[in-house]
Every structure is written in structure tokens, then in C-alpha cells.
Amino acid sequence: MPDVDGQKASKDYGIGIPQETPGFHVKGSGSYDWGMKHRLSRIFNARSGRVVMLAFDHGYIMGPTSGLERVDLNIVPLIPYADVLMCTRGILRSVIPPQCAKPVALRTSAGATILTDLSKELIGVDVEDALRLNAMAQAVMAYIGATHEHETLDVLTTTIDAGMKYGLPTLAVTAVGKEMARDARYLGMSCRVCAELGAQFVKTYYCEPDFEQVTAACPVPIVIAGGKKIPEPDALSLAYKAIDQGAAGVDMGRNIFAADDPVAMIQAVRAVVHEGETPQRALELYETLKNEKRETVTV
DSSP: OOOTTTOOOOOOOOTTOOOOOTTOSSTTOTTSOHHHHHHHHHHSOTTTSOEEEEEOOTHHHHSSOTTOSOHHHHTGGGGGGOSEEEEOHHHHHHTSOTTOOSOEEEEOEESOOTTSOTTOOEEOSOHHHHHHTTOSEEEEEEOTTSTTHHHHHHHHHHHHHHHHHHTOOEEEEEOOOTTSOOSHHHHHHHHHHHHHTTOSEEEEOOOSSOHHHHHHTOSSOEEEEOOSOOOHHHHHHHHHHHHHTTOOEEEESHHHHTSSSHHHHHHHHHHHHHHOOOHHHHHHHHHHHHTSOOOOOOO
16 A cells, blocks of 8 residues: 655656647547547647636536626626536526537536535436537546545546446546645646546646646646636736646636626637737737727627
8 A cells, every 4th residue: 555645756757748649639538439539629629739618617516606696698708709618507508508509518516515515526417418418528526635535536437437438528627625735746646546537638726836747747638727816917827827837728717707808808818728829918919809899799
């Protein structure tokens, strides 16, 4: 049995040497069958290999949190600019227009709220309903090191198994409790565990220093969480640093829909993720778009 306290810090991450995935543009996914690859291709842009996900699933644990009081008014106008929507089945069925052609990463874990222990989750949506909703991925939490780590990893592996049966990718979302450090050692372990268990991609937090070690040691794509609302320049810098250090995209919520101009902000984030724009150039784009009059873009 490994001695956790006695583990030596790994050093040979091969920084700067990309992991090869012959014949496919999504890291670590070359051996999957056609259906799984097709869905991953809908998620990750074939040109850039990256993704801008718009997360608005917060209500399943928080209720009508700030910025998500009216999804029809605050989120639907952003859909044309997102690559992927991350939401719950309740919001998808009740609010998102069915003519929406954007891929959906469906939140399928549930069972707790901010009033209780968030790590005590279960499978809240079965794979058949996810397929019925034409989801491109299932999103489940992974509470590594939390009280209910065993149960949450059971939910993750059960979801992965169900997804493999139908060619439906699983996004493992690494949750970080208040008592856990958001450092490279913990995040690197959490992401690697999720990948080892079979998740097709992982959502985690950016950290400093050594985030490039987290991405290098994870054999599947990592997308970063936006986290709490921060000023727009800081959010663009966060996205840039994560992409520069190996992240395959962002899954942002509050730093987009709670921005002073959400439509301008999501386009600025896209410029960073897909075009490699610097934070300064992206901020200039944000300010320009913010001051423009615009017409409504349909879903």
C-alpha cells in the first residue's frame, strides 16, 4: 500500500513535449469508436483543438443564484457564442430553445445542495435520459479527498461505464472543498485519478505555480473552471495562462454571465481560447464590443 505522506514529488513531466494522439485532434481519444469520437469532435474545435463551454448549472445546488435568476433573459442570448452548454436537464427542457444546435454537457450528478454536504451525490440522470436529450457529454462531480470520496467515485465510474456503452463522453468535474488546497499536487492527483478511471475529459481549477504539470500529467483534455466572479481583465488573464500551460479550454459561468457585458465577454474569451489572443488584446476587443450597438443574434 503506498504511503501517502512518504510519496516523493514527481519531477519528470515532459513539459513542452505534447502527448501524441495519432489520427484525432482530442488528446487521449485516438482509440475510441466512431460515436465517441464524433461527440468529442462536437465539443472540441477541430481547428484549435479547444473549447469554450458556458456553465450555468449552478442552480442544481444553489437555486437562483446571482446572474441566473432568469436563464431565458441572461443565458439564452449568449448561446450563439458558446461552443458547448453545460446545464441541467430541467433548464434544458424548460428554457433552452429546442432549435439550439449547440452541444450540451448535461449535469447528471445530483443529490446535495449548499445547505448540506456537497460531496454526498448520486446519479441524478440516467444515461437513457441524457441520450433522449441528445447530450454530447455527461458531467459528474469528483470529490477527491472529501468525506464521501468513495461514493462520488462510484457515481463517476458508473457514469463512465454507462457512457461507454453508448459512446457518450463523461466530463469529470473535480470539486475542491474549503479545507483542500488548490495547488498543483492536489489538482494534479484529482485530474489523474479521473482520467485513470476513464473520464474522457476533466474540469478543474487553474493554479499557480506549476499548472503545466497538472495538464502534462493528465492524459485527457483539461478545461478550467472560471470560479468566482473576478474583474474582466483578470478573467481573461486566467484563461490565457491556463491555455498557455496546456488547458484545452474553459468552462466559465459567472465570469461570463455576470460580466458588465456578457455578450462582449464571451467573445473576448473565445479570442483567447481559439485565436491565442493576449489578455490585453482580448480586453481591447471586449471594450470595443461593449461600446458597440448590436443586433440580437438568434440561437
